[in-house]
Amino acid sequence: GSMEEVSLPLYFGWFLEYTFQDKLEVMAKDFLKTLGTLEVFKKHIRDFSGEGEEETNLEQYFQHKGPLHCTTKYCNYGKAKGAKEYAEKESVRQQYGSMTELAIGALFITPRTMGVRVLLTQDQLQLWPDDAEEKADAGPEAELPPGSRAHITLGCAEGIKPVQTGPDLLEILQLQKQGQEGEKVQDLENGPLTYYGNGIWVLSFTEPLLAPALFSSYYK
Numbered sequence: 366g367s368m369e370e371v372s373l374p375l376y377f378g379w380f381l382e383y384t385f386q387d388k389l390e391v392m393a394k395d396f397l398k399t400l401g402t403l404e405v406f407k408k409h410i411r412d413f414s415g416e417g418e419e420e421t422n423l424e425q426y427f428q429h430k431g432p433l434h435c436t437t438k439y440c441n442y443g444k445a446k447g448a449k450e451y452a453e454k455e456s457v458r459q460q461y462g463s464m465t466e467l468a469i470g471a472l473f474i475t476p477r478t479m480g481v482r483v484l485l486t487q488d489q490l491q492l493w494p495d496d497a498e499e500k501a502d503a504g505p506e507a508e509l510p511p512g513s514r515a516h517i518t519l520g521c522a523e524g525i526k527p528v529q530t531g532p533d534l535l536e537i538l539q540l541q542k543q544g545q546e547g548e549k550v551q552d553l554e555n556g557p558l559t560y561y562g563n564g565i566w567v568l569s570f571t572e573p574l575l576a577p578a579l580f581s582s583y584y585k
């Protein structure tokens with residue numbers, strides 16, 4: 366292929382500034398530690414453990430490699446649909462290499478993934494691909510606003526790929542949109558903790574957490 370095809374990255378995204386990566390990781394670990402001690406979590410431990418297992422170490426359950434980031438466009442070195450068009454977008458070229466501040470609205474875990482929800486500003490939405498919220502099996506009633514999928518993967522269960530965090534977040538937003546209130550468990554330091562069933566736990570931040578991040582791309 367041409368130079369241009371070769372130069373497309375694995376993905377574009379916002380990369381958290383180093384000191385904030387540490388801060389978020391510490392916060393996530395503290396959350397897992399606290400969650401693991403709650404009686405209400407132990408009651409639902411089956412969501413996370415196999416038959417006969419009475420305990421799960423959540424901190425070991427979720428594993429993560431690589432820099433913490435919010436993917437905007439997965440390009441797969443040009444093989445993903447719309448990769449080239451995205452790389453050539455005016456907003457992408459202009460904002461490449463610039464800093465922004467991501468607002469983090471919630472921390473969630475499911476039996477598959479752990480992540481945080483990112484609340485995008487209008488400016489940041491200019492870097493968001495149009496098809497990010499599309500699902501093959503979604504009807505019109507399943508439509509969520511652009512940017513809904515924005516998240517940072519903090520960890521995955523064994524055998525799960527990070528691409529699962531997006532669908533997991535969309536499922537949570539879908540439940541909330543349908544009016545499912547879940548079981549409000551208790552208030553933690555950063556806000557209320559809710560259980561939605563099937564191993565879905567959401568800590569909603571009373572105040573969004575602001576994370577400095579660089580818009581760039583990643584090549585393995």
Ligand code: 2AM
Pocket residue numbers: 375376435436438439517518527528529530531
């Ligand atoms: P993530 O954005 O949910 O963390 C490398 O695999 C990165 O690209 C990961 O951050 C991953 O998921 C994201 N990714 C992988 N495949 C993807 C896809 N088909 N659509 C969107 N993002 C994807």
